Amino acid sequence: MTRIVYVNGDYMPEGDAKISIFDRGFLMADGVYEVTTVIDGKLIDFEGHFTRLERSLGELDIANPMDRDAWLEVHRQLVGQNAVDQGMIYLQVTRGAPGDRDFVFPDPDTTAPTVVLFTQSNPALVDSPKAKKGIKVVTIDDLRWGRRDIKTVQLLYPSMGKMMAIKQGADDAWMVQDGAITEGTSNNAYIIKDGKIVTRALSNDILHGITRAAVLRFAREAQMQVEERNFTVEEAKSADEAFVTSASTFVMPVVSIDGTELGTGTPGPLATRLREIYIEESRKAAI
Numbered sequence: 001m002t003r004i005v006y007v008n009g010d011y012m013p014e015g016d017a018k019i020s021i022f023d024r025g026f027l028m029a030d031g032v033y034e035v036t037t038v039i040d041g042k043l044i045d046f047e048g049h050f051t052r053l054e055r056s057l058g059e060l061d062i063a064n065p066m067d068r069d070a071w072l073e074v075h076r077q078l079v080g081q082n083a084v085d086q087g088m089i090y091l092q093v094t095r096g097a098p099g100d101r102d103f104v105f106p107d108p109d110t111t112a113p114t115v116v117l118f119t120q121s122n123p124a125l126v127d128s129p130k131a132k133k134g135i136k137v138v139t140i141d142d143l144r145w146g147r148r149d150i151k152t153v154q155l156l157y158p159s160m161g162k163m164m165a166i167k168q169g170a171d172d173a174w175m176v177q178d179g180a181i182t183e184g185t186s187n188n189a190y191i192i193k194d195g196k197i198v199t200r201a202l203s204n205d206i207l208h209g210i211t212r213a214a215v216l217r218f219a220r221e222a223q224m225q226v227e228e229r230n231f232t233v234e235e236a237k238s239a240d241e242a243f244v245t246s247a248s249t250f251v252m253p254v255v256s257i258d259g260t261e262l263g264t265g266t267p268g269p270l271a272t273r274l275r276e277i278y279i280e281e282s283r284k285a286a287i
């Protein structure tokens with residue numbers, strides 16, 4: 001089945017989709033994105049992703065090209081047309097293609113944002129083999145820019161970080177700034193010590209994860225203790241459990257950090273429980 005994608009108002013087979021070479025997303029990474037999960041053909045936390053998209057666009061002075069209902073319609077069309085049961089929808093909005101390369105932003109009255117959406121199916125999303133084993137992480141310096149709260153498409157360093165991890169036989173990297181973990185290359189990072197969940201507080205240093213917000217809410221509702229504060233690499237290595245969260249991994253247990261095994265080296269009970277709660281509650285609330 002040919003995948004149907006969305007480009008600037010039109011649905012088309014992926015092979016027909018075209019973007020200008022002058023697009024500022026291509027030339028300058030001048031754009032933002034969102035990844036929304038699909039389970040049972042329904043959208044998980046659409047409102048959260050839409051709200052963050054509006055914020056990211058606002059921070060970069062890019063006008064939101066569509067209202068909430070129009071965004072929802074495109075998401076639903078793509079899920080339907082591509083018969084996605086489990087997977088995700090990727091959306092990207094760039095400042096558009098002014099027709100030349102220039103550091104100065106183009107006039108928004110003459111250069112419209114570029115909008116692209118596509119789906120990726122992943123039937124093993126909920127029943128993930130990785131979640132049963134847990135993942136290994138290594139720590140690397142956080143060399144990203146200072147506005148990580150904006151979900152921009154500047155993903156070169158996170159991508160390099162993932163490769164550094166893979167070269168060391170691990171699955172992912174946790175980034176470190178001034179001795180404290182900021183987040184994973186494409187997820188938020190947590191440790192658990194003596195039953196207490198610790199994760200970095202929200203600031204410009206990390207992406208304000210939509211999954212993070214939901215998981216912390218569910219954890220508090222389940223009477224688990226949550227502390228939002230910095231934690232060091234040493235603290236992380238001596239934790240009982242650890243995990244990461246993102247739209248594409250939900251709650252993913254971490255079983256080793258820089259080669260140091262946590263607990264028994266298998267997914268911990270609280271992380272495993274949180275994953276179950278997250279999937280169950282998200283399924284119920286999906287639209």
Ligand code: PDD
Nearest residue numbers: 035185186187188207209210211246247
């Ligand atoms: N990444 N931190 C970073 C740096 C991220 O890239 C992501 C998401 C998160 C988690 O955010 P959320 O819970 O809203 O997905 C945290 C997406 C999934 C990606 O780039 O594919």
